[in-house]
Amino acid sequence: MRCTDHPIVPGHEIVGVAEEVGMNINGIKVGDRLGVGTYVNSGRDCEFCEERLKIHCSKGAVFTFNGVDVDGSITKGGYFTFIVVHHRYCYRILENYPLESAAPLLCAGITVYRPMIHHKMSQLGKSLEVIGLGGLGHMAVKFGKAFGLNITVFSTSINKKEEAFSLLGADKFVVSSDKEEIKALAKSLDFIIGTASGNHLFDPYIEVLKMGGVLVLVGYPGELKLESFHLLRGMKTATSSASGGTKMTQ
Structure with missing residues (x-):
């Protein structure tokens, strides 16, 4: 930058x-x-x-x-x-x-849409966790619902709960500091899109992925802190994506 x-x-x-x-x-x-x-x-x-x-x-x-x-x-x-x-x-x-x-x-739309298509997240009935509910996050939720996914929103702010449910139609809302609720979701989700910025640990999020699950970063979380064991144990993937090409955007 x-x-x-x-x-x-x-x-x-x-x-x-x-x-x-x-x-x-x-x-x-x-x-x-x-x-x-x-x-x-x-x-x-x-x-x-x-x-x-x-x-x-x-x-x-x-x-x-x-x-x-x-x-x-x-x-x-x-x-x-x-x-x-x-x-x-x-x-x-x-x-x-x-x-x-x-x-x-x-920008926001194509940034989340491209990895959703690339990683085959448009499968009816699959589950998606969206980390953060800003410009990118709200587009990820909207696309996810259009694809027929079960959407869980993770946010640091309880104030985003009403927006997640009433405006965007999310299925579940979790405050990211609630360790017990996160633990209860262990190995239950197919995909994660991380849209939030700022330094935060990703191990708790990796733990909620099913076997073979995929975490895609589209935000800028700073230094990526992740225990590799959590990936290896479940054949999980951590990857990233930045915007999209002209063809897909059109």
């Missing part, structure tokens, strides 16, 4: 309408509803760019704000009246889809 350059114009998960379109651009016209996610450029010539996984570009993806573009300029984000973006990094938004609903899909 690089330091912030000032002055800075932040903002990603951008939605709006195309006001001007460059010459020889196919597939986008003035008036189209478009979105911009976490990156606005990349090297365009590596295997990841070819596979439309530009976020993993070998030369480094150029982030939407405070990124260093190929010409050395610092990118400015979405808190502008206008933003200029290469057409390869724009996403078409359907006419009948609310712009305000599309915006969170461009």
Whole structure:
């Protein structure tokens, strides 16, 4: 992570309408509803760019704000009246889809959706634990319910309980400091998505996974503290994911 350059114009998960379109651009016209996610450029010539996984570009993806573009300029984000973006990094938004609903899909949504698909979490009746109920966490719960999963939310705040149940339809809520309740869930869940930041122990979470269960980190918890025995004993997997490619985002 690089330091912030000032002055800075932040903002990603951008939605709006195309006001001007460059010459020889196919597939986008003035008036189209478009979105911009976490990156606005990349090297365009590596295997990841070819596979439309530009976020993993070998030369480094150029982030939407405070990124260093190929010409050395610092990118400015979405808190502008206008933003200029290469057409390869724009996403078409359907006419009948609310712009305000599309915006969170461009970062938070794709960040949790990609590992859910990659690790086959879209299996009806499976169980998913979501650690944290912020921007990423609430999207993980919504996708999980849409897939027909049984959702358990872990949060440090009891104040998130009402939101988890009433707004998002979670099946169970656990305060992460409640050791007894966590112990009662031992070997009962298929998947975990860790969306929370800040240093915390992962061993208690690994213990709630079934044999062959998968823990995916999409937040930034700092130093990862994990007893390898808990993975080896149950053939469990701890992995990570960062956003998603242009094809899947679209």
